[in-house]
Amino acid sequence: MRKKRIMIVGAGRSGKTTLANFLEGGGEIRRIPNMVYRSVTLDTPGPYLESPWMQNHLIAAAQDASCILMLADASGVRQVYPPEFAKAFRVPIFGVITKCDHPDADREAAAKDLMQAGVIPPYYEISVTDPGGMECLKEALLPFWPVRGEPTKSVI
Numbered sequence: 562m563r564k565k566r567i568m569i570v571g572a573g574r575s576g577k578t579t580l581a582n583f584l585e586g587g588g589e590i591r592r593i594p595n596m597v598y599r600s601v602t603l604d605t606p607g608p609y610l611e612s613p614w615m616q617n618h619l620i621a622a623a624q625d626a627s628c629i630l631m632l633a634d635a636s637g638v639r640q641v642y643p644p645e646f647a648k649a650f651r652v653p654i655f656g657v658i659t660k661c662d663h664p665d666a667d668r669e670a671a672a673k674d675l676m677q678a679g680v681i682p683p684y685y686e687i688s689v690t691d692p693g694g695m696e697c698l699k700e701a702l703l704p705f706w707p708v709r710g711e712p713t714k715s716v717i
């Protein structure tokens with residue numbers, strides 16, 4: 562069986578790799594053209610959200626996902642997801658609002674983005690300055706954690 566990872570999707574600079582680093586706690590990194598496969602996570606490029614052609618790459622990569630974290634940057638650009646984008650996936654989706662500590666953070670606007678993307682609330686609000694919020698998300702993700710010792714299938 563394929564090893565299923567926690568896939569992280571979001572706009573450029575929205576905090577995807579920061580969250581992946583937290584969930585990994587170190588370990589091996591393998592880069593397959595633009596996608597980053599690590600032991601727990603599958604980190605995806607922000608620009609893949611920008612065109613329908615590249616969005617298809619995300620949808621294809623989701624076959625390697627046990628669940629998907631869709632990030633919305635509370636301090637960043639709005640409306641990065643196509644309407645109802647979450648409906649393209651067959652695995653559970655978690656909405657995550659990042660950078661809640663940022664001086665320009667607007668959680669409500671970020672939540673609206675996730676809503677229009679078809680992500681069902683509640684949304685996890687996180688920040689690097691709030692380990693409690695990150696831990697809370699991590700606990701919710703435990704059922705989706707890759708099975709230890711399961712062989713890592715070649716992803717090429």
Ligand SMILES: Nc1nc2c(ncn2[C@@H]2O[C@H](COP(=O)(O)OP(=O)(O)OP(=O)(O)O)[C@@H](O)[C@H]2O)c(=O)[nH]1
Nearest residue numbers: 572573574575576577578579607660663687688689
């Ligand atoms: N204030 C604040 N900054 C954050 C937080 N999380 C990430 N950042 C900063 O946001 C920037 C982008 O973070 P990354 O984790 O690299 O974002 P990314 O989505 O992986 O970016 P790309 O791979 O370039 O698409 C970095 O400068 C981080 O330090 C946060 O919770 N609060």
Ligand SMILES: [Mg+2]
Nearest residue numbers: 577578579604
């Ligand atoms: Mg990154």
